[in-house]
Amino acid sequence: MLAPWRSLLSRNLHHNRSKPHSRYFQLATVTPEGYPANRTVVFRGFFDDQQNRLKIITDARSAKIQELEHQSQAEICWYFTETREQFRIMGNLQVVTCTEQDPTLQKARQSTWYDLSDAARSQFAWPDPAKPAASKSAFEVKSLDANSPAQNFCLLLLTPQKIDHLQLRGDPQQRCLYTLQDDQTWLTQPVNP
Amino acid sequence: MLAPWRSLLSRNLHHNRSKPHSRYFQLATVTPEGYPANRTVVFRGFFDDQQNRLKIITDARSAKIQELEHQSQAEICWYFTETREQFRIMGNLQVVTCTEQDPTLQKARQSTWYDLSDAARSQFAWPDPAKPAASKSAFEVKSLDANSPAQNFCLLLLTPQKIDHLQLRGDPQQRCLYTLQDDQTWLTQPVNP
Numbered sequence: 001m002l003a004p005w006r007s008l009l010s011r012n013l014h015h016n017r018s019k020p021h022s023r024y025f026q027l028a029t030v031t032p033e034g035y036p037a038n039r040t041v042v043f044r045g046f047f048d049d050q051q052n053r054l055k056i057i058t059d060a061r062s063a064k065i066q067e068l069e070h071q072s073q074a075e076i077c078w079y080f081t082e083t084r085e086q087f088r089i090m091g092n093l094q095v096v097t098c099t100e101q102d103p104t105l106q107k108a109r110q111s112t113w114y115d116l117s118d119a120a121r122s123q124f125a126w127p128d129p130a131k132p133a134a135s136k137s138a139f140e141v142k143s144l145d146a147n148s149p150a151q152n153f154c155l156l157l158l159t160p161q162k163i164d165h166l167q168l169r170g171d172p173q174q175r176c177l178y179t180l181q182d183d184q185t186w187l188t189q190p191v192n193p
Numbered sequence: 194m195l196a197p198w199r200s201l202l203s204r205n206l207h208h209n210r211s212k213p214h215s216r217y218f219q220l221a222t223v224t225p226e227g228y229p230a231n232r233t234v235v236f237r238g239f240f241d242d243q244q245n246r247l248k249i250i251t252d253a254r255s256a257k258i259q260e261l262e263h264q265s266q267a268e269i270c271w272y273f274t275e276t277r278e279q280f281r282i283m284g285n286l287q288v289v290t291c292t293e294q295d296p297t298l299q300k301a302r303q304s305t306w307y308d309l310s311d312a313a314r315s316q317f318a319w320p321d322p323a324k325p326a327a328s329k330s331a332f333e334v335k336s337l338d339a340n341s342p343a344q345n346f347c348l349l350l351l352t353p354q355k356i357d358h359l360q361l362r363g364d365p366q367q368r369c370l371y372t373l374q375d376d377q378t379w380l381t382q383p384v385n386p
Binding site for chain 2: 019021024026027028029030034035036037038039040071073074075076077079081086088090123126127128129130131132133134136139171172175177189190191192193
């Protein structure tokens with residue numbers, strides 16, 4: 001059974017579908033020093049399972065990887081500009097790398113790689129991120145094989161534990177919390193905005 | 194002198210001015226438990242000083258306040274949807290409350306309150322945020338005095354220490370780091386995206 005907040009999220013994705021940025025959200029993690037880190041990432045759909053896991057991709061060379069080793073909890077803030085609704089999605093973020101042993105997860109990593117555009121795949125052959133800027137020619141890389149993920153290509157799976165849904169439209173604004181219980185059912189609590 | 198990234202931010206605010214959401218950004222903090230927290234807030238302009246401080250407002254009853262007592266570092270992720278540029282702004286976040294003794298900061302708190310819309314001010318008389326939803330009538334509050342900030346009205350001032358500017362347009366993408374040095378000058382480093 002789908003979690004109760006899934007249909008709300010689907011409705012927002014549908015109503016904001018004319019805007020490519022409606023599939024972007026901000027992902028917050030914590031650095032090894034205990035500081036917050038926050039960046040925009042692309043929603044790559046849901047992993048097809050019962051846990052409502054969201055798919056994100058990243059590069060093994062990215063700072064996110066070290067941060068998640070230290071603290072695997074993350075919080076997504078997803079604001080839909082057309083409908084004016086916000087979803088804060090708190091949960092555990094799992095990294096699926098080239099050494100992943102679980103065949104289902106490794107298959108998910110491969111199919112996510114396959115579904116990328118050529119341009120998105122090429123970025124995994126770019127020079128090391130956040131290092132001093134390389135020459136333009138270093139970014140002129142050939143297309144990578146869609147059937148064979150780059151070694152540094154990682155799939156991230158966020159398993160939601162708590163959702164804070166806010167609708168700015170309406171008087172007053174509407175806010176509702178969804179919390180995953182020990183029995184894997186969702187507790188729904190309307191709260192003050 | 195303005196920090197070198199200020200003009201880039203101004204250019205984005207100008208080019209995205211038709212979109213009210215271009216003045217919203219996502220603010221990441223760390224909870225007392227060490228988890229990341231992330232929510233959309235409104236940019237209220239720069240504080241008029243040499244430190245390039247960004248103004249945000251919040252309610253003393255908000256979870257942010259406790260989080261900032263524990264960890265005052267925060268990271269803003271500001272994505273401009275029209276120009277496709279992202280600013281990650283890391284810095285220290287100071288809370289200016291009703292008991293603030295510094296006259297300049299207290300004056301800034303009062304003028305920020307004065308500049309709010311009636312509707313925005315009224316929210317500070319709403320029932321406690323995140324508590325079980327109160328009846329609709331509890332949200333029907335009278336206009337608050339523009340000259341006298343609500344006790345629970347807080348001004349937040351973020352002092353930037355590091356900026357990570359990414360331009361998605363362009364081939365390859367352009368990325369540049371700006372880091373505040375001990376001598377209060379900014380180090381500019383073009384890096385790989």
